[in-house]
Each structure stands twice: as structure tokens, then as C-alpha cells.
Amino acid sequence: MTHAANASHYPLLTALLLVLPLVAALILGxxxxxxxxxxxxxxxxxxxxxxxxxxxxxxxxLADTVLTAAFVTLACLILGYPVAYAMTRMRGVSAGLVAACxxxxxxxxxxxxSYAWILLLQRNGPVNDLLQAINIIHGPLKLLYTHxxxxxxxxxxxLPFAILPIFxxxxxxxxxxxxxxxxxxxxxxxxxxxxTLPLSLPGVFAGGLLCFVxxxxxxxxxxxxxxxGSMLMxxxxxxxTTVLLDWPFAAALSSVxxxxxxxxxxxxxxxxxxxxxxxxxR
Numbered sequence: 001m002t003h004a005a006n007a008s009h010y011p012l013l014t015a016l017l018l019v020l021p022l023v024a025a026l027i028l029g030x031x032x033x034x035x036x037x038x039x040x041x042x043x044x045x046x047x048x049x050x051x052x053x054x055x056x057x058x059x060x061x062l063a064d065t066v067l068t069a070a071f072v073t074l075a076c077l078i079l080g081y082p083v084a085y086a087m088t089r090m091r092g093v094s095a096g097l098v099a100a101c102x103x104x105x106x107x108x109x110x111x112x113x114s115y116a117w118i119l120l121l122q123r124n125g126p127v128n129d130l131l132q133a134i135n136i137i138h139g140p141l142k143l144l145y146t147h148x149x150x151x152x153x154x155x156x157x158x159l160p161f162a163i164l165p166i167f168x169x170x171x172x173x174x175x176x177x178x179x180x181x182x183x184x185x186x187x188x189x190x191x192x193x194x195x196t197l198p199l200s201l202p203g204v205f206a207g208g209l210l211c212f213v214x215x216x217x218x219x220x221x222x223x224x225x226x227x228x229g230s231m232l233m234x235x236x237x238x239x240x241t242t243v244l245l246d247w248p249f250a251a252a253l254s255s256v257x258x259x260x261x262x263x264x265x266x267x268x269x270x271x272x273x274x275x276x277x278x279x280x281x282r
Contacts, residue, residue: 034258041251048252058236058253065233066260068147069215072154073162076211077204079155080162084203085196087163088170102160110157114224117153118144121225145227153221158214162207169203170196209265216261233257 010018041048052058087098105113120127121143128140143149177199181191219234226235233253240250 037251038255040248041255043248043251048249049256051249052252052256061231061233061236062256062260064231065216065257066264068151068154068232069212072151072158072215073208073212075151075155076159076162077166077208080159080207081166081200081204084163084166084170087167102163105156106160110220111224113157114153114221117149117156117225121149121152144225145230147226147230149225150222150230150232153225154215154218157218157221158211161210161214165207165210166200166203169200169206173199209268213261213265216257 083098083102087095087102090098119125122128123140123142123144125143127143128137131137132140173196177195178191181195182188186194217234218232219238222230222232222235223238226232231239237250237253237257240246240253
């Protein structure tokens with residue numbers, strides 16, 4: 001048995017050679033660019049950061065970005081959990097149709113989906129036409145180039161990223177837990193609240209974290225669907241680099257956004273781990 005256990009381990013040199021490509025990719029693809037970004041942000045001393053901290057406009061955009069990402073994440077989880085739960089209960093053609101509705105958007109460009117929302121939400125688009133046809137409104141509403149349009153487009157793009165982790169976790173749960181609770185007299189609602197939901201929280205955490213991080217850095221959808229009053233950090237950074245050519249300030253904005261992202265993820269992760277029902281995500 002000792003020989004079999006030792007045979008499962010690689011020699012140190014072999015292990016290092018196997019890990020080397022991953023380490024090189026991490027350094028070249030993440031650590032080095034981030035390091036250069038931080039270095040660029042300090043190219044004029046701390047002036048860029050002082051400018052950011054002293055300007056309520058930029059701080060407001062940062063706060064709006066975090067709040068928008070949080071709202072979009074919560075909406076994706078609320079909408080995605082029932083879909084993921086239904087996917088685990090469906091079989092045959094219905095399961096294939098629901099899976100296609102989840103996967104097809106992932107195979108479609110974000111740019112195409114954003115332009116589709118432009119067509120739907122414009123003043124003479126199908127949404128305004130439908131609302132006027134059923135006499136809910138008497139004139140076209142301004143649905144496009146608003147913050148609501150940005151949130152709607154982001155939810156549409158990120159919803160599959162919330163559904164798939166939850167579905168994977170729910171599918172891996174043993175049905176014996178539910179049967180045991182039912183044998184003890186628990187109703188289907190109590191089984192879901194006290195058994196299924198707590199055991200599926202690792203998938204909820206993974207999906208929520210993925211949606212939140214992606215939402216913080218969204219660029220295409222806010223740029224196409226949002227107006228001047230719905231600017232987020234990604235569009236602000238793009239404006240600083242492509243229009244104003246202020247690279248040090250753009251680097252400072254990017255560094256602050258990265259720091260805020262890491263801080264929120266750590267706080268969220270620590271808060272979950274302190275909860276008894278979340279020990280499985282440690």
C-alpha cells in the first residue's frame with residue numbers, strides 16, 4: 001500500500017515542470033500587466049489618485065458601478081435559481097429546450113445581443129408599440145439610453161453565468177436527502193428551504209461571484225445602451241484612454257476598480273464562511 005501511495009506522487013522536478021506553464025501564464029497574463037498598470041498609475045506621483053478621491057463625480061461613478069453590479073447579480077440569482085432548479089427536474093424534450101435557451105445566448109456575441117436590445121427598446125420599437133397597442137401608454141417612452149436599459153442588457157448577458165453553477169450544484173445533490181426529510185414528515189416547501197437551498201448555496205455563491213465580477217467590468221452593453229447619466233467605470237476608463245488620452249488617470253481608475261473588486265470578494269467570502277450553512281464553500 002505504501003508503494004501504491006508513493007507511486008501517485010510525481011518527483012519534485014517533474015511536478016515543477018508540469019506547473020511551470022501555468023505559472024508562466026499567470027505571470028505574463030495577469031501579474032505583469034497588473035504591475036505595469038499600477039506603475040503607470042503612479043507615473044505622476046499620487047496625483048491621479050488624489051484627483052479621483054477629490055472629485056465627487058468619479059467617486060459617484062465608482063459607487064454607481066458597485067451598486068449596479070450588486071443589483072444585477074441579485075436579479076440574476078433570483079431569476080436564475082428557479083430555472084436551474086427546473087432544469088434538474090426536467091427530462092426529455094423539455095429539458096433540451098430549456099438547456100438550449102440557456103446555452104444559445106452564450107454562443108451569441110454580446111455586441112449582437114446589445115444591438116438586439118437597441119431595436120427592441122427604441123421609440124418606435126416593439127416594446128413601445130406593444131405598450132401603446134394595449135393602451136398602457138399613450139406615447140412612446142424613452143426606454144433606450146437609460147440606466148434601466150443598461151441593467152436589463154447586463155442581466156440578459158449574465159443570467160447564464162448564474163444558472164449554470166447553480167444547476168451543477170443542484171444536479172450533484174443526492175435525492176436521498178429529500179427522501180429522508182420527507183420520511184420525517186417535512187413538506188416539499190420545508191425540504192426546499194431547509195435541505196435543498198442550504199446545500200445549493202455553494203453554487204449560488206459561485207454564480208453570484210462570477211456575475212458580480214463580470215458586471216463590474218462591463219463595457220460594451222453600458223456603452224451601447226446607456227446614456228450620459230448611466231456611465232460606469234468601464235466606460236469612464238475607455239473615455240480616458242481613447243478620447244482624453246489620460247493614461248495615468250485611466251490606470252488609477254483601473255487599479256481602484258481592481259482593489260474594490262478584491263475587497264468586496266474577500267468580505268463576501270468571509271461573511272459566507274462565518275455562516276454555518278456555508279461551510280461547504282470553504
